[in-house]
Amino acid sequence: GAVVSQHPSWVICKSGTSVKIECRSLDFQATTMFWYRQFPKQSLMLMATSNEGSKATYEQGVEKDKFLINHASLTLSTLTVTSAHPEDSSFYICSARGDRGLYGYTFGSGTRLTVV
Amino acid sequence: GEDVEQSLFLSVREGDSSVINCTYTDSSSTYLYWYKQEPGAGLQLLTYIFSNMDMKQDQRLTVLLNKKDKHLSLRIADTQTGDSAIYFCAGTGGGADGLTFGKGTHLIIQP
Numbered sequence: 001g002a003v004v005s006q007h008p009s010w011v012i013c014k015s016g017t018s019v020k021i022e023c024r025s026l027d028f029q030a031t032t033m034f035w036y037r038q039f040p041k042q043s044l045m046l047m048a049t050s051n052e053g054s055k056a057t058y059e060q061g062v063e064k065d066k067f068l069i070n071h072a073s074l075t076l077s078t079l080t081v082t083s084a085h086p087e088d089s090s091f092y093i094c095s096a097r098g099d100r101g102l103y104g105y106t107f108g109s110g111t112r113l114t115v116v
Numbered sequence: 117g118e119d120v121e122q123s124l125f126l127s128v129r130e131g132d133s134s135v136i137n138c139t140y141t142d143s144s145s146t147y148l149y150w151y152k153q154e155p156g157a158g159l160q161l162l163t164y165i166f167s168n169m170d171m172k173q174d175q176r177l178t179v180l181l182n183k184k185d186k187h188l189s190l191r192i193a194d195t196q197t198g199d200s201a202i203y204f205c206a207g208t209g210g211g212a213d214g215l216t217f218g219k220g221t222h223l224i225i226q227p
Contacts, residue, residue: 006158034214043204044159046214059214093158095215105149105215109158 002028004096006108013084013115021079021111023094030096033077035069038091038110050077084115118142118207122218129226134192136221138205143186145207149215150179150190153202162190162203192223200225 003026013019023033032051036044048064050056050071058064066088068080077096081088093110119141128134140148146167151159165172165179165188172179178191188205202222206215 032213036214043217043219044215046216049214095159097213105161107151107159107161110156112156 002096002098002106004030004094004106004108006094006111008111009109010112011114013113015085015115016083018080018082019084019113021081021092021094021113023077023079023096023108025075025096025098025106028096028098029074030077030098031074032097033071034095034097035067035077035079036093036095038093040091044093047079081113084113086115089113089115118145118216120205120207120216120218122203122205122221124219125222125224127224127226128195130195130197132195134190134195134199134223136190136192136203136205136223138188138190138218140186140188140205140207142207142216143183147208148179148181148188149206150177151204151206151217153204153220155201159204195223195225197225197227199223 005024007022035047037047038044047062048056048058048069050069052071052074056069071077094108121139147164149164150162152162153159163174163177165181176193180189202220204217204220206217
């Protein structure tokens with residue numbers, strides 16, 4: 001089956017620094033990748049959608065300058081949280097969709113970001 | 117946009133069947149999904165149903181879809197302790213084809 005690898009699993013960073021999270025599709029080409037954010041005991045909220053080689057589409061209320069998304073290849077998308085603040089602490093999960101229909105909605109294992 | 121609602125908790129005895137319910141608003145969702153999330157982990161796709169189907173069975177899992185009432189359910193037969201997790205239903209209908217998730221149902225298994 002389809003596998004999406006997300007790294008790192010957890011990261012602690014200082015306020016004001018930037019953190020990059022990687023999402024890779026291991027055995028299929030991900031034409032579209034999605035980034036979600038999940039607060040404790042809450043649902044997943046879609047942050048942005050990225051298509052390979054084009055700019056990401058951000059959901060309303062998501063700051064595109066703070067959450068930089070790059071989808072440079074068909075197997076890799078990155079989310080960079082710039083100038084992180086404690087309120088950015090959350091669980092971030094990526095999802096990839098390829099040209100194999102259902103397998104596109106395959107999720108990574110998530111990244112727990114803690115900003116101190 | 118799509119709105120997906122689920123009850124927050126369900127408690128069942130080990131060996132009984134669990135039925136997790138979900139309602140949604142966007143009838144144009146092509147697929148409806150059930151995901152399982154264990155503590156600190158990502159989402160595991162359990163099953164899905166195409167919008168023109170009424171029922172789908174996959175081993176211990178049975179999905180029922182009532183399109184008229186926009187109601188989706190997941191039945192887990194012979195519930196085991198390993199089934200303890202949060203279960204999310206989701207549909208397409210979010211921005212740019214991203215999934216819209218319910219708040220998740222925390223399934224609690226009593227011995």
